Amino acid sequence: MSRIAQVIVLAPYADEVMDPLTRPDPSRTWQGHFTPLDTFVGGWMIEFDRMRPREGLLRHLETLAWPNPGSVQVLIHDEEDDCFGLWMMQAGVLSEVPLPGHRRLHPPEPATHEYPPDPGLLWRAESTIPTNYSAERTDPRPAW
Numbered sequence: 001m002s003r004i005a006q007v008i009v010l011a012p013y014a015d016e017v018m019d020p021l022t023r024p025d026p027s028r029t030w031q032g033h034f035t036p037l038d039t040f041v042g043g044w045m046i047e048f049d050r051m052r053p054r055e056g057l058l059r060h061l062e063t064l065a066w067p068n069p070g071s072v073q074v075l076i077h078d079e080e081d082d083c084f085g086l087w088m089m090q091a092g093v094l095s096e097v098p099l100p101g102h103r104r105l106h107p108p109e110p111a112t113h114e115y116p117p118d119p120g121l122l123w124r125a126e127s128t129i130p131t132n133y134s135a136e137r138t139d140p141r142p143a144w
Helices: 015-022 057-062
Strands: 005-010 043-048 073-078 085-090 093-097 102-105 121-124
Touching: 015 043, 057 093
Parallel strands: none
Antiparallel strands: 005 043, 005 073, 073 085, 085 093, 102 121
C-alpha cells in the first residue's frame, strides 16, 4: 500500500543521538535514513513512500538517549493529512499531541494482519468523516 509520509525530528543538541540514524542500517525495523536539516536547532527529515518501511520508527526514537527528552518533537505528515501531526515525549513514550481544530480518524481494524497498521488521517474537525472511518482507534498495533 502506498502512503507517502514525511517525518521531521526536531531535537535541540541531539546531533550525537541522531547521527547513527543518518546512515542506512538493515537491522532496524524501519528502513531508510534521516537527512539533517539546515536549521539553527537540531532537525532531521526522512520520507517514506510506503507504510511497511516505517513500522517501528516511533518506538525506535523512544529508546534513544535524548539529552532533553521533553524537547523532542516529531512532526509527521501522511499524504492524506490536512497538516503535520505532532508527537512529543510523555513519560518516555512518543504520544500524539492533539492539535486545535483537527482530529485523527481511523479506519476499522483489518480482518487479518497481512498489511501494516494504518495511521489514520489527520483532518480538520469541520471536515466530513469519510465512510468507514471513526475517531476511535480499533487496530491496537502501533502505526509507526
